[in-house]
Amino acid sequence: MAWIRRMRSLFRKEDLESDLEEELRFHLSMRERRNVEQGMSNVEARRSARLRFGNPIVWRERMREIDLMLFPQTIVQDLRFGGRVLLRNAGFTAMAAFALAVGIGLNTAAFTAYEAFFERKLDAHDPRTMVNLALIEHTGATASILSYPDYETYRDHVRSFSGVIAASLPQYLTISVPGGVVQQHNEGGGSLIGKLLLPQIGNSETAMTMVVSDNYFSVLGIAASLGRTFGPGDKAELAASPSVLISENYWQKRFKGDSAILGKVVRLNGAAFTIIGVAPHNFVGTFVAAPDFWLPMSLEPLVHPGNNWIWARENGCCHLFARLAPGAGMREAQAEMSLVADHLRSLHPPGSDLAQPVSAIVWPGSPFPVPIEQMRELRICILFVMAAVGMVLVVACANVASLQLARAASRQNELSMRLSLGASRPRLIRQLLTESALLGLIAGVLAFLCSWVFLQAAVVLIANAFPDQYGTFIFHVTPDLKIFSFVFLISVFAGVLFGLAPALESSRSAVASALKANAATAPLRSRRLRNFLIATQVAVSAVLVIAGSTLIHSAIRALWMETGYDDAHVIDLSLQFPESAEYTPDHKDALIRDLRTRVAALPGVMDVTTARAPDDGEFRSAAVSLNSEAPSSQNMKAYLYYTWIQPNYFQALGIPLLLGHGFTAQGDQAEPSIVVSESTANKLWPGQNPVGRTLRLGTDGLFHSTGEPLPDGPVWRVIGVARDTRGVLLDGSDSAQIYLPLSDRYLQNYPILVRTRSNPAQLISALGEVMASVDPNLAGRFSTLKEMLRGTEPFLASTLAAAIATTTGVLGLLLAAIGIYGTVSYIVVLRTREVGIRVALGAKKRDILTLILSESTRPVLAGLSAGVVLACGVAYSLRHVLYGIHTIDGISFGGVSLLFVAVALLAALIPSQRALRVEPTAALRYE
């Protein structure tokens, strides 16, 4: 075969060379002799022969070409040359590699994180056969929490499952270890959320426990790393000797790896349990974090004495998971489960909620209780993040492409020279491609590092935000090779493609104009392409940066807007009574009063009141009617939020009363009275004096827990109007509040709010001591109202959004700025000669400057306008996340536009000035 011979001749290169030499020498001397015979002089003969012969170097190259089309040898040569070229243009190489690395790295990190988080499997043996179970109600909502008796039915009657397990939501049980109390360390205390849930100070610690079905570990296929797990047959044994499993993480953290851990007795919520085994390190089971203990479901009543709710069919208890039987598919399992579900609902009284039609849903096992498909908002968020990240990649590629193009123009001369020295066009193209590929390779390595760094940063951030009390959040991410190679290939392909176009372009025009210095007049096609690339970069990054800065602006406003109450000086103390029989309502009542008295006596405390904090996230709303009848769908005026307060609430929180007055100190108004906020008054009686007006409330069908005081019934009379407070809702609809007087009977159901004179943090330890002195078994959670505000969902959402927005925005901006500056200034440099000509022909400096500036900023302006239009659309779709600012945020739009124009002008201005300073004659001579 021809190529084999070529390969062979490749390796016999030296022989070939010398053979060729000899052959050529022979030919030359024969020609010489002929010339002499024809009458030339010796000298002339030789010269003529040599001339005729042409340049042997050229066609020795050609011959080598023929041999070397496939070659390892020239690849090496190409790579070495490519490497030298890249090194010489270190600036360009650095910019292009950086751009590609950032784009690829960010995308890889984002997609890897997504996959690791959302495609996370259950921590089990052979997780692919594990599935999640839930029901879809007739309303379309997903019910993922099912009752225990239902679980038992599914477990026993659905053949498609080889095993069904149940796991409760994490519970916080007080733990005490006989033989001394160890102060619980709180590593999560440094984070924002950690402060929010600072553990109680006092003698109680809590342990995060998951209550699981007896067959949990056997179905998951996990064995204990020490001791043993509890299993399906152990019910009697467990009843006789209650046991728990401890997680290895908790064992190390809390018990310092005590070797005598097996058989140790701990008291959870007062009940004694023996530790019979240690779960493997970092085992999370069906959750995302490793709990401290696993408790068998049959022993659950021990930790909630007097509470047999778990066995009732109406009570939701746990999430269900199952392992598919060999050969069974999800669809048939789902059908079978639906049948059983159908039967189960007939066991409920007809007409009740639980008797409504349901259908089962079975989906691949995941720690998330609801399939992602059902979580619409989350998916939209994810979409946005992915889009943002993708846009950074687009900007990066456009960046590299325009840099390549700019550089290609400058290489015309070099290429022409090489052609004239004997290189063939295919050879040139191959060499340019190798160079691009080499650049891509460098970028790829950097990108891998980048993605690794991004992921580590993300993991650390998330781990820090996840408070210790929730267990140890287990989240492993390394850059996924599959994703990385995909993104890498795309980018290298794009990079090579953009390297190829100019390569073809420049080699073609180099051939055509072998020695002319045509660098000044780039072919029209490449100029248009260049402008298009600049415009694209500007447009895409404009969208990124505008959207990003809008989100950041909104987050800033959210953090610093006036709340309308003194959030900096009020502490929220939420109590948790131990679950033992001695805590009767009367006992609790006495404890609370005692606590309040003692707290009020502390130095630095200005007020003590009991009520829900304005921003604790728990809302109660009621239907309002104004015609003294009970609210119904016909006479209802509005749904408004209400809250129960004591008379000193407004004083404690620093909310002024604008009209009328508050509740009297004794709390004994002649008739049922309420205070409303400004917005409520405006809504119900616009333009009128609300004091003296009446309304009625109805809570039918609205959410409330059992045992809560309800405002239904009385005709409430407005006695005062309070100033609005800003709530947690983004649209401010929870500013309309109705304040109702709290009866003393319910003091134990609500948190205590403490107004302090100075910095509240100083008071927290004092409060803890007071609590311990009242009852050492009390547990409580403290936080200032300010911190609570920061922990609310819209806050967190906008902060997270801002964090992502900052990353993508900054990167996008950086890349775009580099790209614009590099390209625009490059183009201007290329026009130096043209500038010289114009000056020589008499043009004024100012005219030239205007010309160059206007022409080079035109693509930037085009891109910018496109970007602004797109950004408007993006901002509109983000409007629900924006907090307190207009959808079209003037600062973001205006600021970013100005920034881009400034960069473009600067990029054009500086080299123009330099070009103008050059002597016209020198510019003309410039080749």
Add this chain to the structure above:
Amino acid sequence: MVRTKSDKLQGALDLLILKALEEGPMHGWGITLHIERVSDEVLRVEEGSLYPALHRMEQDRWISAEWGRSENNRRARFYRLTSLGRKQLAAEREQWRKVTGAIALVLEFGKAAV
């Protein structure tokens, strides 16, 4: 891609070389002389194209080469046609006939119209 003049000649060059070798084995110089002489000095072979062409044809196994002694007893490389080369020659001749025939037709057509 526009074929330049050198490309066209290259196609003809192969043909000329193959034909020259039909007479018998020759070295590069001999081929040059042969073509020049037979064409009455009309066709001058670019030495720059000759040796690369020979090399290529050798790779493609249309010709084979071996060292020998020239007329003046100098060491030279002699080329000869292979059977594959003979087939190639026939094919190229046919191709050439077709092309030139077609060109002649086109030229004739113009004249007829006048």
